[in-house]
Amino acid sequence: xxxxxxxxxxxxxxxxxxxxxxxxxxxxxxxxxxxxxxxxxxxxxxxxxxxxxxxxxxxxxxxxxxxxxxxxxxxxxxxxxxxxxxxxxxxxxxxxxxxxxxxxxxxxx
Amino acid sequence: xxxxxxxxxxxxxxxxxxxxxxxxxxxxxxxxxxxxxxxxxxxxxxxxxxxxxxxxxxxxxxxxxxxxxxxxxxxxxxxxxxxxxxxxxxxxxxxxxxxxxxxxxxxxxxxxxxxx
Numbered sequence: 259x260x261x262x263x264x265x266x267x268x269x270x271x272x273x274x275x276x277x278x279x280x281x282x283x284x285x286x287x288x289x290x291x292x293x294x295x296x297x298x299x300x301x302x303x304x305x306x307x308x309x310x311x312x313x314x315x316x317x318x319x320x321x322x323x324x325x326x327x328x329x330x331x332x333x334x335x336x337x338x339x340x341x342x343x344x345x346x347x348x349x350x351x352x353x354x355x356x357x358x359x360x361x362x363x364x365x366x367x
Numbered sequence: 368x369x370x371x372x373x374x375x376x377x378x379x380x381x382x383x384x385x386x387x388x389x390x391x392x393x394x395x396x397x398x399x400x401x402x403x404x405x406x407x408x409x410x411x412x413x414x415x416x417x418x419x420x421x422x423x424x425x426x427x428x429x430x431x432x433x434x435x436x437x438x439x440x441x442x443x444x445x446x447x448x449x450x451x452x453x454x455x456x457x458x459x460x461x462x463x464x465x466x467x468x469x470x471x472x473x474x475x476x477x478x479x480x481x482x483x
Contacts, residue, residue: 262409290470301373301457301474302410345410349470355400357409 260285260350264358271336271365279331279361281346291329293322294345296360302345336365369394371475373458378480380445380452388443388478390458397463399441400472403427404455413456416441417463445480453482 263282271277283291290309294302306315308324315322319340321332331344343360350356371392380386392399398417402410412425416435430449435441441460445452456479459472 292471294474299477299479301371301459301476304471304473307468307471347410355410355412355470355472357402357411359407359409 260348260354260356262346262348262356262358264344264346264361266361267359268362269364271333271363273337273365273367274335276332276334276336278333279344279363281329281331281358282327283329283346283348283356284327285348285350285356287350289349289351291324292347292349292355293329293331294347296343296345298343305344333363336363338365338367341365371458371460371473373456373475373478375478376476378478379483380480381483383447385444385446386480388445388456388458388480390441390443390475391439392441392458392460392475393439394460394473395438396460396473397438398461399435400459400461401425401431401433401441401443402457402459404457404477410457413443452480455479 261284265280290307292307293305296302306322311326313324319334323330341364343362345360347355347357374389400415401413411427414433416422432444457477458475461472462469
């Protein structure tokens, strides 16, 4: 069965303090790995999708990378508005998206 | 603006009552999904539909029912058989099954269901 584990569960950073979030996965035949941002009480907002090992995507202060076993979401010089829960999901079979429990990021000014 | 609209934002259910959560999209997407989100857990798939008049059970379909009579609409009914319905319910849609960007799921703002 496809599985996704995200770590750490929670991360507190000072503004400007760069760090990385981890998403480890097992899947039979990766169709895609997805990163979402979720603010409290709202639906997830799509950030990135990665399809093959070695692929990288960037958006403002965020950079997502992918290996055969895990993905990292690197946050460079974060700001308080980056505080949110970041969700990782993998898709093996069509219409079968498996989500991790998320990493709750807090950035203090 | 194109998007996914879920209503109501908050919903309360009495014991023994069925309640229906609405999900409407104007993105012209073929596929639609319902997820349940509980604290500390990943999203879990309840039902999905790839095309009008067709839907499939997800991992936790027991106690729920859906219909897909129109492309734009995918309502979820939480029946009295669902003994622990308190959760945050999320509806999503994607262009359709297949490879690449067609798989990206876009989400509504969610409905929070509580039991009275």
